[in-house]
Amino acid sequence: MKKKYLFVFVMLLVVTFAGMGLTSLYVQRTGGQEKEEKISIVTSFYPMYIAALNVVGDTDTVKLTNLSEPQTGCLHDFQLTPEDMKLLSTADVFVINGGGIEAFMEEVAASYPSLQIVEACEGIALLQEEDEENAHAWMSVADYEKQVENIAKGLAEADPAHEKQYQSNAKDYCGRLEDLKERQQAVFAAARGQNVILFHEAYAYVAEDYGLSVSYVMDLDEERQVSAGEVSEVLSAVKKDHVKYILAEKRYGKSMGDTIEKESDARVIYLDPLNRGDYEKDSYLDGMSENIRLLEQDFGA
Amino acid sequence: MINWTSWLDYGFMRSALLAILIITPLFGLLGTMIVNKKMAYFSDALGHSALTGIAVGVVFGVSDTNLSMVIFAVIFALLLNWIGSKSTASTDTIISVFSSCSVAIGLAILSRGGNFSKYSGLLVGDVLSITNREIIYLLVIFAVTILFWLVCFNWLNAICIHRALAKSKRIPVRLMDNIFAVLVALIVMLSIKWVGILIINALLILPAASSRNISVNMREYHLFSVIFSLFSGVLGLILSYYTNVATGPMIVIIASVIYFCTYIFGRRCKN
The missing domain is CATH 3.40.50.1980 (Nitrogenase molybdenum iron protein domain)
Incomplete structure (x- = not known):
């Protein structure tokens, strides 16, 4: 009887100290070096x-x-x-x-x-x-x-x-x-007015930069399930507006992009939405420059 | 070195602590009966129905989804009880059917237009969602539960031990079952936003199950269950603050550690 209460007491004590100990270890390892900054x-x-x-x-x-x-x-x-x-x-x-x-x-x-x-x-x-x-x-x-x-x-x-x-x-x-904007001008001249489909709502700004006209947007984001009805909507949009190019993000749009490429003549260009990456100073410039290069390649600027 | 009191400097942590001090004893208390009545699956289904409750609220444009969640869960609990008593299929089958059906409806509505990510916070819980209003709700439900327990516990226990015998003693079996189910529904719904749908059931079950490992009578069973529940709640909150982890899961991890300790101790004692 007594033994049991002692056990409970000791157990809770041990759990507390183990928890606190592990936590301080964790905190020390992850960020102890905070200094006073202005x-x-x-x-x-x-x-x-x-x-x-x-x-x-x-x-x-x-x-x-x-x-x-x-x-x-x-x-x-x-x-x-x-x-x-x-x-x-x-x-x-x-x-x-x-x-x-x-x-x-x-x-x-x-x-x-x-x-x-x-x-x-x-x-x-x-x-x-x-x-x-x-x-x-x-x-x-x-x-x-x-x-x-x-x-x-x-x-x-x-x-x-x-x-x-x-x-x-x-x-x-x-x-x-x-x-970068100067390089965009050449693509703009070649691509202007063409119909595209977007698989990421962020690419509406890409379309804006190059004067592309958007015939359909499907936002393929995290945790997004695509229904069969939507696939057919994309395909009929491709047909109706003679869409040649689709802008997608590789991370979430690859399987959808493959399906569309198989079922139609449209080509999928995988751009980087630049919303993740490493903490390098030039990563935006590099990413955007790569995006422009991909567009140059496909639109033949 | 870590300053172990710094978490109290923040208003949201103080409200969270208050909420935990009110709600975890209730989890411990109700948990004992849930474990005894073998209703673990029932409370799990209730937790999942929160999704549907929110979805219903969204459809009807209710601004406070707490309300639609609570109402839906109460109806859901009563319905489960009712069907369970009518049908010939075993209870876990019925619960499973209802649970999956309600989760499916909830997911279907909430994922309309690919928008489910807005609600995914519900799955793991968000300690910042505790507001003063929620604390007032919790206080009310705390008072109601304690009162119910004081008045009706013997009846509940009798029903649990021998249902037919209890009925013959003129104990309102059906009514007790329903009140108990409604109470569980209310408590689960009021804490689900900060605990999270995926693990709320663990909070109800683990303290009581740990306590059952080592207790020999009802009094001990209750005492240990409430102690374990309170302890994991408070320690989990503090540790989650320093380790930058969601609070609900942290509490459940601690409760699980306690369960395994008591399990080993309980087996040793019996041998």
């Missing part, structure tokens, strides 16, 4: 992080962190964890894409009224999609350029001491984006 900038997800990284450059009084993992992709189904709330509570500036991609913003704004929020899509005419806004604006080089400028402006307001640095970094970066 200003902490948090970005919501990958494209924003890369843009902010280029704007911040080598300004060493800034700590730049990304809220989500580099492989998270778009934040449509993102859940804030307590750790995320903690990170935001220590942040000075929160750089978001806006346009509804960060669905949790209401919660954040209510919890941290003093957090400065920089919305990269501000002032950009977002494409409309039925009743929702399509906020994947970074897929258009021109819009991405505006986003970079918005971020630079926002950061300069939050940290006036480094305004010059931010502005000149943004200018350099935009200069490199201009090179």
Whole structure:
């Protein structure tokens, strides 16, 4: 009898200490090296992080962190964890894409009224999609350029001491984006007016950049099941509008793309939606340049 | 070194702690009877019906999906009880049929237009969803459950031990069954948003099952079950905060560890 109560007591004690011990080990291994920084900038997800990284450059009084993992992709189904709330509570500036991609913003704004929020899509005419806004604006080089400028402006307001640095970094970066835009012109001239089908809503911005006309959009995203009816809808759209090219993302659109290529004459071009990748400064430029190359190849520019 | 009290600085963690302090004893309490009555599968089905409840709320444009979830779950629980008593098929078959059917309806409605990802948070739970209003609901259900337990526990226990005998003693068997099912439905629905559909049942079953491993009478059974439930809840919340893991799963992991410990201890004692 007594033995049992002793056992329960000891067991709970052991579980507590084992849990706490493992937790401290984990915490020490993952992030013990936090230092005092002057200003902490948090970005919501990958494209924003890369843009902010280029704007911040080598300004060493800034700590730049990304809220989500580099492989998270778009934040449509993102859940804030307590750790995320903690990170935001220590942040000075929160750089978001806006346009509804960060669905949790209401919660954040209510919890941290003093957090400065920089919305990269501000002032950009977002494409409309039925009743929702399509906020994947970074897929258009021109819009991405505006986003970079918005971020630079926002950061300069939050940290006036480094305004010059931010502005000149943004200018350099935009200069490199201009090179991409020049290459886009040739594709634009060759591709303009052609009908395409999109397998990712972000590619509406690609279509916009090259003057393509979109005959059908099917958003193949995470956790999306395609019904047989939709496949036939795509096929009949291909036939009706004489669609030659389909823009898709390899990760989610490959099986669908294979089916369509088998069943029709349309060709599927797999573009990178640039919403995940590594934390390299130039990864947006490299990814976009590869996208342009693929389009050049197929549209024969 | 980690500052083990820093989690209390945040309002959402304090509300979560409060919710856990109210709800986990209830899980422990109701769990004892669920395990005794072999209703583990029943409560699991109830948890899954939350999806349908939300879907129904979405279809009818109810702004507070809590409401549609609770109403649907109560109807679902009563329906299960009723069919279970009428039909000749075994209970687990009936529950399975109803559960799959309701999950399918829920998934079908919620995945319309490929939008299911919006609701996938429900599957693992989100500790930030605990608001003051939810805590008030929880307090009410806490009071109701305790009252019910004090008044009716002996009847429930009698029914559980020998149904026909209980009936002959003029115990309202059907009514007790229904009230119990409704209570389980209410508690499951009010905590599902932060625990998550996939694991809510574990919270009901594990503390009671662990307790059953080592107890010899009803009093011990209840006592240990409530202690285990509270303990895993609080420790799980704290550890999830420091390790950046969803809270529901963390609580269940701790409850499972306790289960295995008691299982080994219980077998040793018997031998």
